[in-house]
Amino acid sequence: MPREHAETGRVELRLKPEDKAVLARAAALERLDLTSFILRAALPRAQDVIAQSERLKLSERDSLRVLDLLENPPAPTERLTRAAKGGFVLE
Template structure:
């Protein structure tokens, strides 16, 4: 039965005994406890995943196109102009 959620900073990790033995041995070689070893090796990877997924990367061509649109925006559609004249607000 699952335990109630508690944000106490703990994470449970179920490993095969042979996988835990490998991680424990590597941690000992680097003079770290298992938690320190896992954190040191996994946090940079987690941060890289977040960075990769949250950053929008444009090609040079697309970057130039965006800059051109900012400097020379297309005319507003008639529907938008009518809404602005009618006092429409986006609340």
């Protein structure tokens, strides 16, 4: 059965020979090719960096303010009331 090849991107790394040798040796010890070894280490770290960057961080004071607004929302403005009824006009 023929194998389907997913479209892949190519990334090039410029390494000092001694760094490449270390990575290659570690990959061999794990019975992985160099690409798989690097991806196994780099992808989880990249996902962590993205998750931390997208996470909203609030101070205790701001957290309490958000909770207060959720429990005691302000009265809607006239403009918001019109928008909710379908009468919203961009100004």
